Amino acid sequence: EASALTYSIVETAKANGVDVYYYLKYLLMKCPTSLTSDEDLEKLCPWNPECKEALDELHRQHQNAIFDAL
Template sequence: FSDTQAGARASALLYSLVETAKANGFEPYLWLRHVLRALPTATTVEHFEALLPWNLKAEQLITA
């Protein structure tokens, strides 16, 4: 599936994020989109921790 070790690590990281989102009741695409939109403005540990799926409620996701 992956041609290099770096590619395998990147795939494993993405799969882990997807499965973690699913395990916490989120549709992975919506959660990842929320995180990727919020990351540029996250500046503190608290901001980053707030993006973890176990710290979010579905109504907090950025949907627009």
């Protein structure tokens, strides 16, 4: 059951053109504090523009950290 849920999340992210790594990271950061209402859950969906903006920011932070390490 857990594997099926994970597979579903990964495939949904792929279908929406979202980087799976950053999407899973985003979910793990947000889920413990964002499961209070349907609106909050909607914000976590990979097709939501707010989610896509957050994922872009995670990606930028990661790229900056790599650049700073050089």
